[in-house]
Amino acid sequence: MEVSVESLYREHRSWLNSWLRARLGHCSHRAADFVQDTFVRILQSGTSAAEIAQPKSYLATIARGLMVDHFRRSDLEQAYLAELAHMPEALQPSPEERAILLETLLTIDRMLAGLGPKVRQAFLLAQIDGLDYATIAQELDVSVSSVKQYMRKAVLQCLKCL
Known part of the structure; x- marks a missing residue:
């Protein structure tokens, strides 16, 4: 049935x-x-x-x-x-700008929520703090190649959310 x-x-x-x-x-x-x-x-x-x-x-x-x-x-x-x-x-x-800004914040939040903790942290360190990959690698205690992989994942997540 x-x-x-x-x-x-x-x-x-x-x-x-x-x-x-x-x-x-x-x-x-x-x-x-x-x-x-x-x-x-x-x-x-x-x-x-x-x-x-x-x-x-x-x-x-x-x-x-x-x-x-x-x-x-x-x-x-x-x-x-x-x-x-x-x-x-x-x-x-203005109310229109508020609505646009809020929707942008929600999109960024969805994007960040889809990332693992280290990927999210690497992305934020690069985008907000402006750190280079070597410094991020030291900060996260991982290799530079891991940071590159994290950033690749983060960028793909950004594109997926858009």
Whole structure:
């Protein structure tokens, strides 16, 4: 029998909603949003419901990822707004510039999150601190060829995010 995403939704929506509410402090509106987003993600992925061997585990994994992304984005946005509050009003960006800057920060955050710790550290040391590969290698206690590999991975991750 062919299992459809619609039947997956009908059979597991209530369970997923309860599972999410328990993790979101019983916030029914946010849980409902995450339920919908979870099934939208499945539809967008093109995954057939028949391919899903353990539906509850699969749905929970997707929903957990959506929650992490949401709260990470929210934390970053709050930190950005807190920094803006400390700026003189004359130097504050326009609402359009704020939106662009926030989206750029979120893109950089996604890119950095996809890197391993040493790769991320090497990339930041090169891009923010302006250190050369030899100095980074000393700082991380690795070879210069390792730093080159780290930077190659970081650049590929940047391109993937764009």
